[in-house]
Amino acid sequence: YSQTKLAEEVGFFVPLKGKDALVVSLMRLHASGPFGTADARLLRDMAPAVIGLARLRWPALPADEPAATKQDEAIAPVNEFERAHIWKSLSLTPREKHVVDLVLQGHSTESIARAMRIVPGTVKVHRRNIYRKLKIKSQAGLFARFVEIIDARIR
Incomplete structure (x- = not known):
């Protein structure tokens, strides 16, 4: 991260067909400092909404419905x-x-x-x-x- 001037990065993984996933990445600049405990809790609580919004924004994503339930259990x-x-x-x-x-x-x-x-x-x-x-x-x-x-x- 030293060359990017980023302090930290958080990714939301949106399960796709097979073993693929879309990653929605959020980053904090070094000047802002890393994510704190409260930030981590908020991001974790937001994960279902972020994943849902990604699916709404990109409806053509190849979701594998039967496997999605199994994958969702794995990331719960x-x-x-x-x-x-x-x-x-x-x-x-x-x-x-x-x-x-x-x-x-x-x-x-x-x-x-x-x-x-x-x-x-x-x-x-x-x-x-x-x-x-x-x-x-x-x-x-x-x-x-x-x-x-x-x-x-x-x-």
């Missing part, structure tokens, strides 16, 4: 029990699992630090350990791993 909020089950096999500590959950909800490092009442440096250490354990290199890799696990779970 995951409860505490399901999260524990999802990450159980990955040998993460409870704190690392909490960091993963917050990252996947769209929280920035600073927002995670505030939520967990720790310093941002500690969040960065947790993230580094998570990435090492999961053999990934980025937040995108973490999201991809989560999608793989969820996809395997619903099959």
Whole structure:
């Protein structure tokens, strides 16, 4: 993001036919700072409306009606029990699992630090350990791993 002058980006995934998706992306300029906890909650609550508006705006999108219900279940909020089950096999500590959950909800490092009442440096250490354990290199890799696990779970 250093060359784009963006602080953070959030994407809404609109499921399409097969394994395709349309992504509606929102970005914050570096001058505005990253999304805060309240912003993340608002964006999460807005997701169904944004997805619905995308479908209204682009009615020719190839929606796969029977599969859409199954995909919608996959991207629905995951409860505490399901999260524990999802990450159980990955040998993460409870704190690392909490960091993963917050990252996947769209929280920035600073927002995670505030939520967990720790310093941002500690969040960065947790993230580094998570990435090492999961053999990934980025937040995108973490999201991809989560999608793989969820996809395997619903099959």
